[in-house]
Structures are given as C-alpha cells and as structure tokens.
Amino acid sequence: MTPVSVTAVLPVFNDVEALKTAIPKSIEALEAYGKSFELIIAEDGSTDGSRECVEEWERKDPRVRLLHSDERQGRGRALNRALAESRGEIFCYYDVDLATDISHLSELLDHIEDGADAATGSRLMKNSNIVRSGDREIASRGYNFLVRLFLGSKLNDHQCGFKAYKSSTLRELVPKIQAPHWFWDTESLVLAQKEGLRVDEFPVVWRQGPGTTVRFKDVSNMGKDILKMWWRLHVEKS
DSSP states (O other), X not given: OOOEEEEEEEEESSOHHHHHHHHHHHHHHHHXXXXXXXXXXXXXXXXXXXXXXXXXXXXXXXXXXEEEESSOOOHHHHHHHHHHHOOEEEEEEEOTTOOBOGGGHHHHHHHHHTTOSEEEEESSXXXXXXXXXXXXXXXXXXXXXXXXXXXXOOOSOSOOSEEEEEHHHHHHHGGGOOOSSTTHHHHHHHHHHHTTOOEEEEEOEEEOOSOOSOOHHHHHHHHHHHHHHHHHHHTTTO
C-alpha cells in the first residue's frame, strides 16, 4: 500500500445520517490541510444503511475506505483494526457527529507534526467552548477526576472523541491496550504518559449532538475499567 501523510478514521455504528455530513466535511478539511490522506470509515455492525452509504463514497473517491464488520466489535477493536489497515504517518479519529468542530482538525494534526506523540481535544480546559446537558457535564468531570486520581494522568479530558497519534507510536502502544470499547481512549492516553511520551491537549469548540451511543452501562463499565487499570499498573507490577 502506498503511504500517505494522514489517516483519518470515523468510527461508525448506525450513523448513516451523520455520515452524509461527516464524509464530505472531512474530505474538505483534509484537502485544506494540504497533505495526502485517506478517510477510513470503521463501520461496526450497522444495520441502518451506513455500509451502503460508505460504499457509494468509495466508488466516487478512492481516498474513502470502508472497513466493515458484520458483528459489533466495540470502538476500541474497530480503531485497532483501522490502525492495522492504515497507511498514514499520522493516525487520527473523531466522532462521526462532528461534536468537536471540524475546523480544529488542522490544529490537531499540527500537534503531531510539531513533535507530539499524541494529541487530544479537550472540553474541560479553561478556553474550551462547550454546550451539553448538565448530567453529562457532571458525569464527565467526575469520570476525568477519577482518571487523574487513580491513574495519575495530567490531562483534563480523556474521552473527547478527537484524537491524533504518531502512527508508529500508537502501533507500539496498541498491544498494551486491553479495552475493547469506550475506555480505549483513556487507556491509550494514560499508557502514553506512563511511557514518558509527549501528549498535547488543547481546548476545542464542542456541541452535544441530538443523541449518543454511550449508555449508562458504558459509563459503569468505564468506572470498572479505571479500577482494573489501576490494579494492573500498581498491583500486578509490584
């Protein structure tokens, strides 16, 4: 496969309506960045026509690639698969609802170009501009506080779905990442910091979408994942 500068990934599960906006806006933003790119749609067991939507784009634009799974893998496994199939020197991904303003994409990629091993948008920094419901705000701040408390992270926001990595670095981290779903985001950033890598965080404009695929069960499981990772880092290694 011919290498490209940037691999951008959209993890997708029953998001056909969001895709109709996210794909053309992604292509526009990536073209504006001025580097060679591929746009991978990691479509994860959708039943709403998401696969067919991406297949149409594949026929129109060879830079768009579909990675389809018949069965639900979870966000983490979908990203691992996308990384294995990617050709980019920089690997980035963001939520298909474009909750984080796509205008931040060049800033995200610039952090990696400037020497960061990983970079993440943040909804919880002083200059972040966010709109979301009060219950989600409380849950997010509580979750991130626990990550900092138990896992020693220095970051404000671990779950913002707007991240980039040096691909070679991420390939070294992935075998150490155990989370198959939502906790993948947090685990990748915590491990990168534990390895002494440079992880940049910057404020973003973020708007809560009309719906979310994160459920109470996911939040509960991520709480358990914090404790399991703490055990792995502090007890199993001792």
